Amino acid sequence: MxxxxxxxxxxxxxxxxxxxxxxxxxxxxxxxxxxxxxxxxxxxxxxxxxxxxxxxxxxxxxxxxxxxxxxxxxxxxxxxxxxxxxxxxxxxxxxxxxxxxxxxxxxxxxxxxxxxxxxxxxxxxxxxxxxxxxxxxxxxxxxxxxxxxxxxxxxxxxxxxxxxxxxxxxxxxxxxxxxxxxxxxxxxxxxxLKDSKNWLNALTHAELSNALAAIHGQPEQPWTVEGLAEQCCMSRSKFANLFTQIIGEPPLAYLQQHRLRLASQHLRSSQLSIQQIAHRVGYSSETAFSQSFKRSYGLTPSQYRLQYQQTA
Missing domain, CATH: 2.60.120.280 (Regulatory protein AraC)
Incomplete structure (x- = not known):
């Protein structure tokens, strides 16, 4: 896709x-x-x-x-x-x-x-x-x-x-x-669109679109910069520079933010356990996932889910 x-x-x-x-x-x-x-x-x-x-x-x-x-x-x-x-x-x-x-x-x-x-x-x-x-x-x-x-x-x-x-x-x-x-x-x-540095341009970019498709299609995979560069048939350094230039942040930073947004969706709309969600969005450790999620959202995954349930 x-x-x-x-x-x-x-x-x-x-x-x-x-x-x-x-x-x-x-x-x-x-x-x-x-x-x-x-x-x-x-x-x-x-x-x-x-x-x-x-x-x-x-x-x-x-x-x-x-x-x-x-x-x-x-x-x-x-x-x-x-x-x-x-x-x-x-x-x-x-x-x-x-x-x-x-x-x-x-x-x-x-x-x-x-x-x-x-x-x-x-x-x-x-x-x-x-x-x-x-x-x-x-x-x-x-x-x-x-x-x-x-x-x-x-x-x-x-x-x-x-x-x-x-x-x-x-x-x-x-x-x-x-x-x-x-x-x-x-x-x-x-x-x-004439702005080459717009995120939307990357979705149809001849080289970067494959990396975005991989991130959004398989966020659970242990992607590295090298692995994403291979998806685009580019060298690691050229891919990293081009991605950062057009997207506005490095590849792994973008990947992490996408994973956390996806995790927030699972927390709000599914009954999956925290551990299951962690694995589904690419974290091998529930602890590492919880720490990363709290840094981004200010709440642990459990607190986030509870807060959503109380306000829904």
Whole structure:
């Protein structure tokens, strides 16, 4: 399996949900939950997305993806009253697969707007390297036109059919469609990326991608710098320098952080013992694993698991 595919396996993008927002007049809504991928498709009208002091004009037929679900607000007006913005986070749970009427009596009046909002849950810890490498948003214009990428047109056609019908296997199909949407957006972004030192570039790098595929595909193996260099058919020194230059940290440091993120996922989502988790992520000693985990997370593996269970 290639590195990008394995990374999408690791982040566990699932439980896709959607709502339709039927907005009138000077409306505003906000979203502020991390650990979820959010996408908006403007079916009718116009909107402004406010994120990290940026304002993005959205037209009918546009799609905008907020990969990490970070705080943002969407409005009809350039001068919204933010304190009156509707929080749509709970609506996905309470009224998912329904149309929400979002009306305001505030002026100025605006044309009606229809937005399809899609949420896909992810493991935010496992997704951290991916989210750090992506921009705050990915904006694809005119997705309903004939000039839009074919994958997007087909995906949205399937999505439109599935969201309007209740058939067996529907939730699984939605999960797959949303996964394809996210992956293709990321692939398009990588194809246009000009920063050679972005982690995403390494996923498709002619030489380094094999090392990343090995780390993410077989983290339990006793990898050394020499062993990873062999995966890339490179000398040890050339591989180590190139990896550090593009990834931003040495190969074994990256390997250790990936192993610990994977361990945190096992602690949160499995009943495996600490020793089993240690071996599964490449530690021969439970003691060495526990010490390494505590240095990174500030808690022992047992304390981390207990804290998660108490707050879940």
């Amino acid at each position: 290639d590195a990008l595919s394995k990374i999408f396996d690791d982040i566990h993008l699932n439980r896709s949900e959607y709502i339709y927002l039927k907005a009138k007049n000077n409306w505003a809504f906000q979203y502020h939950e991390h650990g979820a991928m959010i996408a908006y498709v403007v079916m009718q009208g116009q909107a402004l997305l406010h994120i990290n002091r940026e304002r993005i004009q959205l037209e009918s037929g546009d799609l905008i993806l907020v990969p990490s679900g970070q705080n943002h607000c969407c409005t009809a007006s350039a001068s919204p009253v933010f304190q009156n913005a509707l929080d749509i986070q709970p609506l996905f749970d309470e009224k998912h697969q329904k149309t929400i009427d979002l009306e305001s009596d505030q002026y100025p009046q605006h044309e009606a707007c229809m937005i399809l909002a899609i949420r896909g849950h992810v493991d935010s810890i496992m997704a951290k390297p991916l989210f750090n490498a992506l921009p705050d948003f990915l904006h694809i214009q005119h997705i309903m036109s004939s000039t839009a990428p074919e994958w997007l047109q087909i995906g949205l056609q399937f999505l439109a059919v599935e969201v309007n019908q209740i058939r067996p296997g529907r939730d699984k199909i939605l999960d797959h469609l949303v996964s394809i949407l996210f992956i293709e957006c990321v692939r398009d972004y990588i194809a246009q």
